[in-house]
Amino acid sequence: MSVRVVVVDDRRLVAEALASALRVRGHRVLGAGAPVSRAADLVVGKQPDVCLLGSLEPDAPGALDPVQRIRRECPRVAVVVLGPVPRPRGVAAAFAAGARGYVRHDERIDGVERAMFRAKAGDAAVSPQLLREAFAELLHPRTGAEAEGARLAALLTEREADVLMRIVDGEDTRRIAAGLGVAPSTARTHVQRLLTKLGTASRLEAAALAVRTGLVDHLPHHHRAPC
Template sequence: MRLVLCDDHRLFIESLATVLARRGHEVVVTHSPDQALLIGREIRPDVCVIDLRFPDANGLDAVPLLRARLPSCAIVVLSGSDDVADQSAALTAGAAGFLRKDLAISTIIEAIERAGHGRRLAPLTQPRQPVASAEHLRVRRLVEALTDRERQVLRSLVEAEDTVAIAHTLGVAQSTARTHLQNVLLKLGVHTRLQAVALVADAGLADTL
């Protein structure tokens, strides 16, 4: 399937794109609704996945525009919000489904693929629940073992900050920020920033840091 993923949280959306590409999908990542509209007209995707909120735009406003310009494309809203009103507004605007970012990556991928095959997604009627899987517990223990500084670095990674921004956030030199970053990767048992973000996102912990 051809997919357009639109989200300004770069590490999160690029991690999702990597997993989808490994499953054989053609994936294009964009970071604003305007980009999604332009690229959508070029490649005619089967699914467009879009966040609700951007620094200078509203993803919800783009849903009816995408539906009008790409009538054969399923629009899936993927948001950190658990507000029932947001879900209702997205579905009313024409989205095929509403997904939360605290869902397991495997669940998000399955839902995207279902939408691409023309199947409407079931509404999320239950409030978000903590994931009780063994993997969730394992990753939570790893995160809890991080120092306060290291958790702050991990939070910055989820928010797509680079080393310069992390150093500014911590009020330390870039070399010190890099040391904290390496410690985070080592303690989480991963090798790259993308892997770290994917790990905590898949375990449903990205919004709890």
């Protein structure tokens, strides 16, 4: 089933790459571009079935104003927000603004396509777990650092948590690989995936984030570096 779609992201290359992938799958891309602030104008002019709107900070003030305008002026258009590793308040803000879905930036194209189909059909295109977390956060808000540490901890696999603890303990790639019983190249892959999930650019930044947010307190301490 083909969907008429508009793709908008503050990063033009991201919008164009996603648009190309959707065209390959047989969807009709009516427009793709940047920035997000012009999403409503593009939607009003093109009248798609679905608008994929990429936002780096969906919970930032004014970030979802285009969604509200689309909802007001083109109520039949389903907006799916493509955001970072989900923050409950960001997800809640997206739906409050009128979006019908929320998909992570690192989702595979299959997941984006499923979200498009669900949103077009009028269904909420978001995982039940994410919705529960969003409403739980709104009903029982925690302090900023505590909430962030708990949120990040929930995203990590057991292996990624182990890698993070080793990074916090100051281990280099060779020692991480030895501790995990894997090749150094595999250890580097684990580290890179961890940095991507945490939204950090370096191991030092990841370690600082883990300590600052209390993330380390939410992780299983099954590994400690020898003294």
